[in-house]
Amino acid sequence: MKEFLLGKINMDSLPHEWFTFGGSLAFIGLGLFLVIVITRLKRWNWLWKEWITTVDPKKIGIMYFLVSGFMLVRGGLETLMIWLQQSFSVDKSHGFLTADHFQQIFTAHGNIMVFFVAMGFIFGLINYIVPLQIGARDLASPFLNTLGFWLFAAGAIMVSMFFLLGGQYAATGWLAVAPLSGKEFSPGVGVDYWIWSLQISGIGTTLGAINFVMTILKMRAPGMSLGKMPLFTWGAFCSMIMAVAVFPLLTATLFLMFFDRYLGAHFFTTVGGGDPMMYTNLIWMWGHPEVYILMLPCFGIFSEVVSTFSRKPIASYKSNVLGMIGVSTFALSVWLHHFFTMGAGADVNAFFGVMTMIIAIPTSALVFNWIATMYKGRINFSTPMLWFLGFIAVFSIGGMSGVLLAIPPADFQLHNSLFLVAHFHSMVIGGVLFGVFCGISYWFPKFTGLRLNERIGRYAFWFWTIGFCLSFIPMYILGLMGATRRLDHYDSSTGWRPLFIVMLVGGIVIAVGLALQIVQIIATFIQKNHLRDTTGDPWNARSLEWATASPPPFYNFTTIPEVSSIDAFWEMKHNGIPETKYQDIHIPKNTAAGFYISCFAFLVGFAFVWEIVWLAVVSIIGIIVVFIFRGFNDEPEYILTAREVQDLEEARTKKHLERTKLANDDDTEDMGVIDFIKIVISFAKDIVVNKRWRKW
C-alpha cells in the first residue's frame, strides 16, 4: 500500500546531507518568505490576475527574466563550488565534496546555465521585443506561449527538487551520456530528475518556438516584408525555426532514455542490443543546434546595437540576414564534431570538420559587417556598446579555438580537456551572456521606462570582462597542460593548482560583476526620477519597438504602424509620424490553462521519477481535461473599444507629463556603488532605529 501511494519515496529520500539540507532550507525559506510577503501585501489576487494567468508576452518576458536571473545566481554559486573543490582537492586531500557530489554539481551547473539561464533570457527577450519589433499587438497563439513559459518554470523547479527529495541529481555531465546514464551505472533518481526537468522545459521550448515562428510569419505590420524585418527579429526567427526542428529530437531521445530506465528497454544500454553511440549521435544532433539557438538572437541584438550606437544603418542588411540564415542552416549538419574521438573513419571526420569550418564563413561575414557599420559612424559608448565590444574579442578567441577543435587530429588532443571547456565558455559567456546583457541594457528603458544606471553598469561590465579573463585564459592553458574537464581531484605534480586558484579568483570577480548588476537594477529604481526616459526613444533608435510608449501598453500599439523600410522607426522620425487613429482592439483573454497544465506536467515528471503510477495517470488525465476545457472555450478574446483605448492613452499621457516634470526637476547624477551602500545602510538604520519592522 505504501509503495502504491508513495512509489520509491521513503525516509532515506529526505535530505540528510549538508548540501541537500542547506539547499532544502534555502528553497523552503525562500518560498515561505515569498508567501508571507505576498500575503501581507494582499497581492495574491493581483499575482493570479496580472501574472500567472497573463497572456501578455511582455509580462511573460519579465517572468522569464526573473526565473533566469535567479537561476544565474544559482548556477554561478555552483561554479564557485566547482573551483573551490578543484583548488583544494590535491594529492592527499580530496576536498570538501565527494566525487559524486562534485559530478552532480557541474552537471547541474551545465543544465541550469543552458536550459534555465541562457534559454530563459533568450525567450524573455524574444517575448518582449519581437512582437513590438514587428508591430504586432498580439501573438499567433498566446496560449501556446504561456504554456511554454509555465512548462519552462516547472522544469526549473524540477531541476531543484532533488534538494528536497532524493538528495541527488545526475552525476553524468550535462548531456547524461549513455551508457553512464543508464540504470546499470546510475541507479538513483538523479538521472530521472535530469530527464524530466529537460523533458518538461524542452516541450515548453518547442511550443514557445512554434508560436514565435507563426507570429513572425503571420503577424507582421503591413508593409513589413521578411526583407524589412529588424535584425533581432531575424535572429529570433532563425533561432526559433531551429528550435522547432531539433527540440522534438530531444524529446524523443529523452523518451527513449526513459524507456530504458523505467521499462528496461535497450536502446542505449551496452547489453541486450542497445547502442550507446546512437545516444551520443541523437543528443548532439539536438545539442549542437541548441548552442546556435542561443547564439542567433544574440547576433541579432548585436547587429541592432552596433547600428543604433554608431548611428548608421547596418552596412549590409542582406549579408547580415544571409549570415544568420547560413549559420543556422550549417549548424544542423555539424554535430559529429563533438565526438571525432569515437572512432569514425577519416572521411567522416574530415567531412564534419569541413562543415564546421564553413560556419566560420557566415560568422566572419557578420563580424566584418559590424566593423563596416561602425566605420564613419558616430559611436556612442553606452553600456550596450561596451558589451558588444567585449563580446567581439572574447567571441573571436572562442571562434578560433572552435575552428581548432574542428580539425579532427587537433581535436584528439583538445577534446574533453579544459581547453574545450574554455572554448565553449568563450561562446556562451562572451557570446550569449554578453549578448543578453547587451540586450537587457539596451531595452531596459523599453521594459520599465527607466534607463539603467550607467555608472554601475560600466563597473559590472569591467568586472565581468576581467573576471572572464582571469577564469578562462588559465583554463585554455590548463587544457594545453593536459588537464581534463570534470576533475574532482588531481596531483600537485601536474603543476595545475596555481592556475585553478587563479580561476577561482576570476570566479569571485565574476560574482562581484553579477552582484553589481543586481545593485545596478535596484539603484536604478531608487533614482527613478532621474533615470526616467522622457522621450520614449532614449538611444535614438531605428526599429519599431521604440515607436510606442515605454513600457508599452498591453495592446502594444494604439495604431498599427505602416512599414516602408528596414529602419521603420528611423524613417518615421524623419518623415513625420503618422496620426493616431483610435480603433477597436481585440485582446486575448487571460487563461490559467497553461499554468494548470504545467502543474500537472510537473506532477507527471515527479510521479515518474518516483514511480508513483497512480499520480502519473491522474496527472496525465488532468492535462487532457484542461486541454479539452480550453478547446471548448470559444471566446478567447475580448474587444477593447476605441473609446477605452483613447481614455487609457490620455490617462497615460497625463501621467507621463507629470513624470516628465519630476524628471526634469531632478538633476542628480547616476549614483555610484558607494552612494548605494550609504542608502542601504541608512535604510537599514531607519528600519531598526524607527522600529519600522514592527509593522510587519
Next chain:
Amino acid sequence: MMYNAYSISNGKGTFMTKRKSRSNQGRFVPIFLLFLVALGLLIRNLIRGKEMSVLNPMGTIASEQLRLMSVSLGIMLILAVPALTILYFIAWKYRETNEKATYSPGQKHGKLFSVSLWLVPLTFVAILANLMWPSTHKLDPRKQISSNQKPITIQVVAMRWKWLFIYPEQHIVTVNYIQVPIDTPIKFELTADETPMSSFWIPNLGGQLYAMTGHVNQLNLMGTTIGDYIGKSAEINGAGFAGMKFTARVSSQTDFNNWVTGTQKSSNNFTIKDYTDLLVPSEYNKAMTYSTDESDIYSKVTDKYTKSHEHGE
C-alpha cells in the same frame, strides 16, 4: 497627438545627449590592457617549468598534431589580428566625442564590399580545409605508423576505474602501467568492460580515442623520447573517473626487453579470477604487472558484447 504620445521630434535620443559631457569613458581601457599584461606575466610564472603536455610532444603523432594546430592557428591569426585591430581602431576613431572624424550615415557600401565580406573568410576556410583534409587522413588513429621496427600490440580494457593492458605477444598483463620501447609503433586496441564510455589519452604521445564496450577502436602511437608520461581517461565514466590514470613509460629497447622478460618470469600470474576481481569497481588503483598464461582474455571481453547481438566491428 504624437504617435507614441511622446515628443520625439528632436530625434537625438535623451541619454545620448545627456551624457555627452562625460569624456573619461575610455579610462578603463589602459587599465585593462595593463591587467592583461600582468595576467600574462603571472601565468607565465605559474607555468614555468611545468609540464605542458600538449605543447611538449614526446611522440610522432603528438608532434604532428601540435604542428597542425600551430599552423592552423597561425593562419587564423593572419585574419583575426588585423580584423580585431581594425575594429577597435575604428571604434576609437569614430567615437562621438571625436569631432574631427567624418560622419557619413548615408554611406553606401557597394557590391564589392558585400562580396568581399564573404570571399575573405571563404578563402581562409578553404586554406584551412585544404590543410585539414589530408592531415585527417594521415593522422587517422587506426593508420599504422611506418617504421622499420615491428609494431607492438597492446590490448586495452577500460574498467571501473582502472586501465587493464594486455601484451598478447609478450604474454604479460598490466594495470595502470605500460612500458613501450622508443621509436617503435604501438598499436593500441581499445575496448571496455562493464564500464561506460571512457577515453584513452596520453597527451604527450598523441590524441585520444574512446574505449567502448562491444567495440574495438585502434589507436596508433609512437614514443620518440624516453620518459614517463601520464595517461588518463578523458571522458567521465563514473565516480572514480578522476583517479583513472596510468603511467606510460617510453624506454630504450633493451630496458623494455628486460622489463618484459622480468615480468614474464614473475610469479604474479594473471588468471580469469584476477580479471573478475578487477571488474569490481575500485578507485585510484596502483600499478600492477603480471605474467599470464591466458591467451584469450581480450577476445572473451569483446565476445561478451558482440555475442549477444551482431553489431559493429
